[in-house]
Amino acid sequence: MQSQDVAPRPGPDSPPTASLEQAEAALVEHYPRLVRLAYLVLPPSLGRNRRVLTAHALTQRALPRGRTPSGDAPAVPAQQTAGGRATDPGYAYVRLRVLRTALEAGLPLRRAAWPKRSQLPVLLPRVWGLRLFPRSGGADELALDQRLSALSGPARAACVLRGLEKLSDADVRAALEAAGVRDAAAALAEAAGVPVRGDLLSSPEFDPCSLHARPTDLMRRRQHTRAALAAAAAAVVCGALLVVPGDGWAPDGAATPPYARNPAAEAALDPGRLTKVPATAWRSSARTDFSVWPARGNLAGNRPLLRRALAVWARPGESVRVSATPGTASGAPPGPPQLLYAGEVDGARVVLFHDGLRIVRYAEPEDGTGGAALDFARVDGASGAESGAVVLDRADGDVRYLTAPWVREAAERDLLKPSSPPVGLAVTADGVADPLAGPVERAGACRSWNVLELTDHTGTRRLMTDLGELVPAHLTAGRPGRPREAAGDAGSGIWSPLACSLAAVRTQGVRSVNAWRFARQPLPDASGTADWVCTRADTWRGGGPRVLAQFHTPGQPYGAVAAKAENSPACGARDPHVLAGVLWKSQAGGWYLLAAGDKDTASIGATGGAEGTARGGLLAVRTKQGARARLKGALTDGTRVDGLGRRD
Numbered sequence: 001m002q003s004q005d006v007a008p009r010p011g012p013d014s015p016p017t018a019s020l021e022q023a024e025a026a027l028v029e030h031y032p033r034l035v036r037l038a039y040l041v042l043p044p045s046l047g048r049n050r051r052v053l054t055a056h057a058l059t060q061r062a063l064p065r066g067r068t069p070s071g072d073a074p075a076v077p078a079q080q081t082a083g084g085r086a087t088d089p090g091y092a093y094v095r096l097r098v099l100r101t102a103l104e105a106g107l108p109l110r111r112a113a114w115p116k117r118s119q120l121p122v123l124l125p126r127v128w129g130l131r132l133f134p135r136s137g138g139a140d141e142l143a144l145d146q147r148l149s150a151l152s153g154p155a156r157a158a159c160v161l162r163g164l165e166k167l168s169d170a171d172v173r174a175a176l177e178a179a180g181v182r183d184a185a186a187a188l189a190e191a192a193g194v195p196v197r198g199d200l201l202s203s204p205e206f207d208p209c210s211l212h213a214r215p216t217d218l219m220r221r222r223q224h225t226r227a228a229l230a231a232a233a234a235a236v237v238c239g240a241l242l243v244v245p246g247d248g249w250a251p252d253g254a255a256t257p258p259y260a261r262n263p264a265a266e267a268a269l270d271p272g273r274l275t276k277v278p279a280t281a282w283r284s285s286a287r288t289d290f291s292v293w294p295a296r297g298n299l300a301g302n303r304p305l306l307r308r309a310l311a312v313w314a315r316p317g318e319s320v321r322v323s324a325t326p327g328t329a330s331g332a333p334p335g336p337p338q339l340l341y342a343g344e345v346d347g348a349r350v351v352l353f354h355d356g357l358r359i360v361r362y363a364e365p366e367d368g369t370g371g372a373a374l375d376f377a378r379v380d381g382a383s384g385a386e387s388g389a390v391v392l393d394r395a396d397g398d399v400r401y402l403t404a405p406w407v408r409e410a411a412e413r414d415l416l417k418p419s420s421p422p423v424g425l426a427v428t429a430d431g432v433a434d435p436l437a438g439p440v441e442r443a444g445a446c447r448s449w450n451v452l453e454l455t456d457h458t459g460t461r462r463l464m465t466d467l468g469e470l471v472p473a474h475l476t477a478g479r480p481g482r483p484r485e486a487a488g489d490a491g492s493g494i495w496s497p498l499a500c501s502l503a504a505v506r507t508q509g510v511r512s513v514n515a516w517r518f519a520r521q522p523l524p525d526a527s528g529t530a531d532w533v534c535t536r537a538d539t540w541r542g543g544g545p546r547v548l549a550q551f552h553t554p555g556q557p558y559g560a561v562a563a564k565a566e567n568s569p570a571c572g573a574r575d576p577h578v579l580a581g582v583l584w585k586s587q588a589g590g591w592y593l594l595a596a597g598d599k600d601t602a603s604i605g606a607t608g609g610a611e612g613t614a615r616g617g618l619l620a621v622r623t624k625q626g627a628r629a630r631l632k633g634a635l636t637d638g639t640r641v642d643g644l645g646r647r648d
Helices: 020-028 031-041 048-060 089-105 139-149 154-164 169-178 184-189 218-243 263-268 303-314 489-505
Strands: 129-132 211-215 321-324 337-345 348-354 360-363 373-378 389-397 398-403 408-414 422-424 441-442 446-450 449-457 461-465 475-476 510-522 529-539 546-552 562-567 581-586 591-597 601-608 610-617 618-623 629-635
Touching: 020 089, 020 211, 031 048, 031 089, 031 154, 048 089, 048 129, 089 169, 089 321, 154 169, 169 184, 169 529, 263 321, 303 337, 303 348, 303 360, 337 389, 337 398, 348 389, 360 389, 398 408, 446 489, 449 562, 461 489, 475 489, 489 510, 489 529, 489 546, 510 591, 510 618, 546 581, 562 581, 581 629, 591 601, 591 629, 601 618, 610 618
Parallel strands: 321 373, 475 510
Antiparallel strands: 129 211, 337 348, 348 360, 360 373, 389 398, 408 422, 408 449, 441 446, 449 461, 461 475, 510 529, 529 546, 546 562, 581 591, 591 618, 601 610, 601 629
């Protein structure tokens, strides 16, 4: 991309024009020096606090607006000093802009003329309640400041260009004329009467970037604050009177009053009305879900924290990071929610709520810095394993869970190493488990996939995996409609080559993922036996399930995706059937089209690049590399099957 010239009028004797990028770089590199120049040229009658803020404002406005060329030609000669500024047209340009606006700021306002922007009080930067001024110098600096204050603006600029920028008289005259001074010769003559030392101009006395701060008039500020509060209260009362309905309907008709005056809404935001379940309620309940989780955590009685969490839930501000799983509403609580947890976790205060449909997590930093976070996850209908744990915190790739009150043990298991024993995780009395390491990727390859293994009060073990949401997904194995827990050796063995494919359903609101080995196929050329496995990820919202058919050969750590579908009933309880195929190369070098269906498949046929038919649920046809074929199948009841998830 070509850069735009900020000075389009260079003459034959003027220095080279500066691009916008050069001007920006010069402003950043030499910002303290440019602010010092502006501070010295501005009239001392402004006062040190206003001079400091004005000098910064003028310097920050030195760049042109937008990216179009400016009408200012950098006719100011570059100073002949070291440090890279001597040949920098960008520095010459921004110095000219700073000099010009500083001189304009010292001009008196006239009734007949429209004031320039530099003559008006600056809007930014602005400091409230403090006065800023440079550090005080010695007697020499004070004497120099008094002499400079007695000079006119152009003469002051001439002194600064001579002493600070080390310009010759000819260059100073050119600079003043480029900045709009009508009589540069008179300004030079006036400045000649003030001997200027460069070391004094570079002293901290004239450094508006190294500042002292003092409060403003505290008594006067207190009086102004009281007056402002009284005026605000009067405005609120007048506004309330204006919206009170008379004999007719209000603008909102028969709607309830605004949110803050709605009794139901106020009750939802009252920490005293939170539902807190007793610690032993789950033992006698017929249900094992989030509704019987007790309120836990060392901050469960902290009313200010709970009030903040409820208020942010109802009205999250701009600094709040809000996230929600797909299909999850992020609105205010419909009534007083249930408190699940409130405590300190990894440097943050975390609060968990349950309103019957959602889990809501509020987190704020303990030190009060930064903004808060608000996360929503849909959990309607959760029971048993699906309500066994909730994510409390994520940090440095690790996940910390809050476990259900019926969980007796928690462990970490790597699905890629099914023969390795699980590593136990300590669980506190409040149900907080030790951090669990997340999946590990190196060089773009999946190296581990750790899952949470929970053992409940009945001794049943279940596997849960983190997919980037508040509630982990439940892993099962077996035929759809009758899946079993994947925590056993058989289930872990099925999941081992499939674990890394779980990354494809991250942050999709997944409720559970089932793996079903629907066929085993002897491979041609005595290459062993391959497994055909179908995985189905069902979501909390019901829609958007994702189905993968994977082909796993002996000796390979991962399965190959043979077919995939979304919003399909295939491989599920409603349609427990699947048909998939893959082009495969044997150890002997031959290419084959391999296809398989579940046990209810009566026949499979292939057309196109590979042709053949077979009775039953397995097909192997010799073909060539790159062949493309279409599969057709039939179930034992006569239903036609055309690939994954398509039925005739």
